Every structure is written in structure tokens, then in C-alpha cells.
Amino acid sequence: MDSLLEQISKPIASDLEDFQNEFNSSLDSDVNIINTIVKYIVKKKGKRFRPRLCLLSAKICGDINKETHITASLLEILHVATLIHDDVVDDSDMRRGWPSVSRVWKNKLSILIGDYLFSKALTNMARTNSIEAVKILADLASRLSQGEILQIEQVVNKTIDEESYFRMISDKTASLFSASCKLGAITSTSDQIKIKALSSFGEHLGLAFQIKDDLFDILGSISDLGKPSGYDLKKNMLTLPLIHIINKKSSIEKKIFKIKIKLLSRTNSFKSIKSIIINEGGIDYTEKKLQEISLLAEKELEVFDESDSKSALIKSLKFNLERKN
């Protein structure tokens, strides 16, 4: 798996270093406690998937420049900010295999550190002097919070159709992938066709990324993920495999099924739930969707000539399909 990620990184190897330096230096603060927490966060490097997409999107359209590094860095800062707030919202104890910020420093500080990181993302966006980029960031921030709110609304209502599901994951996950590609592209081109293609590529890749996470929740294991499988199930969050099999049923069957799942998840009988979802075709359907959406993403790249960056973007789709965490 690592070697696929290495292949994706090849066209942007030195830029990833520039990104990392930019990321570290732009989070410096003269407040001790901020530095301590930021250092803790920076230590646990994630996949840095969004900065990679930003850099590759700039490269496929032209030349990577200082603005691209700044943009890649602020996207990762924004991503970390949302993770920290999500961990408070979801009461998560673990993140990237380490105790979450909210577990170590309590919720209060986590909320404020999230706010602080968000302000730093904005500060860096303003440094590029592009009001167009600021507008994209504003829209992104709005969709990210709206997506999380939609998810809570759906948990409360305990019902969701596939259309609402896609709207919710588009806001909460795909928006950041799409903006990463779009913001990267506008640092190196003003060709609207290319910018639109990359934005749409990112959107589809983001949807595929979230659907893959949904599959993990049912098929994954704790050692791979750093969060137990069945986690979303337990929090009453509806994932695509479940939504699909629920919506195939008549309304009476739906009610009975929901009670069954609720009882099983209360008694931690995830193995039984897993069997039901597999037997009723929830996994097959979701895997089919995942392939379809990945193909749509690849199709968006047809406007580009062959290049290392194009191959790397296509490999990002493959990376998502094959990733184990």
C-alpha cells in the first residue's frame, strides 16, 4: 500500500517537503499551550491526502508555486481543525491510533484549538491575495459544518434516503477533496474547463473515500483503523450498506429491521449485524457504487493529456479502493 502512495508522491516529492515546512511554520504561536498541542498534532502525520491532491492538481495544469504550497498547507490545517471538532462532537477517544486531542486536553481546549487552526487556515488563504480562493474556502467551511449538522439531523430522525445520504457525505467529506483540487488548480491556471474537471474529480474521489470508510465500519477491524468497526452503527449513523438494505424493505419490514439492528448493536453483536448486511446484499451494492463513482472520477480527467501527474491522480483512486485504513 505504501508503495502506491510513494508512486502518487513521485511527481511532487520535493513539493511535499515544501508543503511540510510551510505547514509547520504557519502554526507557530507565542502561546505555550497552543505550541504544545500543535506539536502533538503534527507528530501524528496523517495520509496528507488532501495536500497531495492540491499539489498534483496544480502540477497537472502548470507549475507549482509558493501559493500552491501555502494552499496545500492550509487545506491540511483545515482538515486537522475539523478532525479536532469532530472528535469532540463524536466523543472520540482515538485518532490516528493515538489518544484524540479532546481526550488529552479536554473538550474546552479542543474547541478553541479547532477555532484557532481554522483562523490560521484563513490567514494563510488571505496570504495568496486571491479573493476567489477565499470565496472557495468560505463555501467549503460552510459545507463542512453543514454536512456534520445534517448527519446529526439524520441520526435524530433515524431515517435517510440515498439522495440525502449523498448530499450529506458530499458536504461533510467530498467538499474538502473537491476544494483541494480546485484551489490547487487555480494557483497554476485560469483555464475554467480544467479547473471544473479537477473540482469534479475531487468531488467524486471524496464520495468514494467516504463510501470506503462506510465499508470499513462494517468490514474493518480495530487494529487497522484505530477506531473500532461498528462505531458508526453504534452511534446510529446510517452508512450506505445499511441505507441500501433498509430502503429495499416495506415500511413494516423497515420497523422490524431497525429494532433488530438496535438490539444487536446494544449487545455488541456486530458479527451478527455484519452477516445480515452481507447476506442482504448491502456490501455488494456499496462496492458496486464505489467502483462506479471511481470510474466517473477518472472520466473527468479525460480533458488532460497524459502526464506523471495525471497517472498519479488516477492512482489516487486506486489507492482509495485498496487502502486498509
Added chain:
Amino acid sequence: MDSLLEQISKPIASDLEDFQNEFNSSLDSDVNIINTIVKYIVKKKGKRFRPRLCLLSAKICGDINKETHITASLLEILHVATLIHDDVVDDSDMRRGWPSVSRVWKNKLSILIGDYLFSKALTNMARTNSIEAVKILADLASRLSQGEILQIEQVVNKTIDEESYFRMISDKTASLFSASCKLGAITSTSDQIKIKALSSFGEHLGLAFQIKDDLFDILGSISDLGKPSGYDLKKNMLTLPLIHIINKKSSIEKKIFKIKIKLLSRTNSFKSIKSIIINEGGIDYTEKKLQEISLLAEKELEVFDESDSKSALIKSLKFNLERKN
């Protein structure tokens, strides 16, 4: 008191209506739960002190325009966003005499609604197409969260000198007053002397506003404030009257005094604490500081000719000195 606020509003009466319309319409969402919470927030109008400062600052420099209304609105949105996060951070049950958002909708939703409002403030800032304004907003957002983090750090360290106190309240409170004046001014002038004078006026007014709140914590009553007096004391937050009398003492006296205050606040003996603070000169010193800082604020306005707006800004200082909540 109300009549003084009416006098302040006179030069901007119709603009306050435009501001209110802009404020209401820019928070519209097609997510039900967002609309429900926003309606709840909008119902409990605050003093709208920051939008007033923004409008008056624009007017004293030239003509109020559409950008001024947008800016006044986003400042109030940002203010509300910080209040919602603060209520989560401080475990506050009440806000503006009503149950806080975090009490009604729980912390999870409050964090996300705060994030959503912050993104809307940014969206509106971008609508003015001024990258300079975006930079001011980014710096402001960073100082607001940093100020709250500094406050937590000081509670943990249980010690603070007057200089650190002023830095903390400058970040957490005065920054928003200062930015309100500055952002208002740049919508109607590019005269740097005037912009700087208003920015500094706002900074001093903001410091005075926070110091007045500190006095409320010791002298106020629950019916006026909607939050009990002694609240900050109980949360171990150091206010100026206390910092002054603590820092006059020798290090042994300090230790004894802190234990005494801690025991008294645990047993809810606020009356005894109040007497100690008054007798040792904490209130006198703080009131003197409040007057000094208000005078400094007024001095900043000397660069402006006499006008209704200038009188209204000066009356804002008086309003703060006399306000009862």
C-alpha cells in the same frame, strides 16, 4: 440607559434596519435544524454594540454603503459564533437571560453551529471583495481564539500579572471592538490616519468594556446580568480587581490570600469576598483604570471634526461606563 443607546443610534437609525435585514437574510439555510437554532439566536437581540461601532466608524469617515451593512452584519454573526463556543467552553446555562444554545441543543450541535456561523461571517466578508478586509478578519479570528486559550492557560497556572491580563483581554474582547471600527472605516475611506485612530479607539473601548464586565462580576447582581455575580471568581478566572490586590502582596501573603479566596468561593461566600476586594482597594483601582482607558479612547477621536457620528462614538464610551448589564 436606553435613551443613551437611542442617542448613539440616531445618526445610523435607518442603517441599523439595513444591517438587521442583512443579518437575518445572510443566515438563511435549507437545513431545518440550522434555521431553527438561528431563529432562536436572532430572537434574543443583544446590544448590537459592534454593528453600531462599525456603522458609526464608516459614517464618521464618509458614506455608509452596502459593504458597510454587510460588514456590520458579519461582525455580529462572528460575535454570536464566539458566544456559542464560549458557552460550551464555560459550561454556561444562560445567555442574554435565556437558556444558552449549548443547554438547549447540547454541546455537539453548538460547536457545529458556531463553526457554521463563522463560515457565514467569512462568506460575507468575501462578498465585499476586499482582501484587506479578509486579512483583518483572519487576524481577528486568530486573536479571539488565542485570547480564550490564554485565559485557560492562566486559570491553570493560577497566576497573572497586569500586563498578561491586558494582553489576554485585548485578544479575547478588545480585538473585536477594534476590528469593528477598522472594518467599518475601510468601507468608506482609505485615509490611514483615520483608520488607525478608529482602530485604536475601538481597542480602548473594548478594554474598557471588558473591565466593566470584571466589575460586574464582583458588584453586579444576577437579575441585571442573567449570569450570577462571582461567576468568574468561581471559575478561577482572574479579574482586574483581584489581580491588583493580589499583586500588591508579598509572595507569602499571596499564597494565604489565594487559599482564603478559594475557600470563600467554595462556600459561596461572595459577600465576604466582595468586602475584601472593596476594602483592599481593588474596585477603586479598577474604576480609575476604566476612566483612564475611556479617556485614551476619546483622545483618539481628536483627528476628526465635530459631527453627530463623533458625538455618538463618544457617547458609546459613556454608555459603557454607565451600563447596568
